[in-house]
Amino acid sequence: MHLFLSPHLDDAVLSCGGTIHQLTASGEPVTVLTTMAGDPPDPLPDTPIVADLHQRWQAGYSPVAVRRREDEQACAMLGAQIVHFSLGDCVYRLSDAGDPRVALYPDEDSLWGDIHPLDPAPGVLRQSGVPNNPLPSALYVPVGSRHHVDHRIVRDWGLWLHAQNPRGILFLYEEYPYESDATMELERALAFFRPRQLSLEPRPLSEADVDAKLEAIACYESQISTFWPSLTDMAAKTRESMLAAGNGHSVERFWRIT
Ligand SMILES: [Zn+2]
Secondary structure, eight states, rough: EEEEESTTTTHHHHHHHHHHHHHHHOOEEEEEESSSSOOSSSSSSOOHHHHHHHHOOOOOSSSHHHHHHHHHHHHHHOEEEEEOOOOOGGGGOSSSSSSSSOBBBOOOOGGGGGGOOOOSSHHHHSOOOOOOOOOEEEEEEEEEOOOOOHHHHHHHHHHHOHHHHHHHHEEEEEESSSSSSSHHHHHHHHHHHTTTTTTEEEEEEEHHHHHHHHHHTTHHHHHHHHSSHHHHHHHHHHHHHHHHHTTSSOEEEEEEEE
């Protein structure tokens, strides 16, 4: 079984949708596990970032329920099973201790800063079981090129999981879309692994893989406007980035620790 760890309800498909399609089309079982797929707390944290995101997503009190349905559709289209954990996105997470409990990531800057020492997510993940029937033969973990705090938490958890079951193959995947400069983001992400050596393993995709990925991404309707002005633009930019990554042949990029 191929197990893809997705911090949010879209990351694995945005980053690896072509690979997921290629695997399932050849009869390989694939599961996409989204860690931060839980509902927001009630009441919502009264923070600028929650106000801003809820305004942008236009999906009511619990945009997450909508996002889970989008993910179900996208993964069904790619032939993958899904698992949704109940941890909330970092913008919803509160300190474990203290009265009142405080919002750990209240504004845009905090999403890209340090993992908060009171963040319960790393501990909760280590206590969570992953689908193991059958045991994953390959584990796909974000490389951390999207520097978001949830992505780094899931990267660290993935490395820990692999250390528990080193017989499976560990793939680190490049996250898409980029925040700004893909090359710079990747350099920063790869620097985290030093002094370990990483070897790049680009996975060539067929036209059918690319088409399936674009159709699956289109299922995440509430997220499109965050990254692109339209679906047409999403398809064009996403195609372009896969071609650029493979010097003219569409690929998704993975690394193995050597
Ligand atoms: Zn994400």
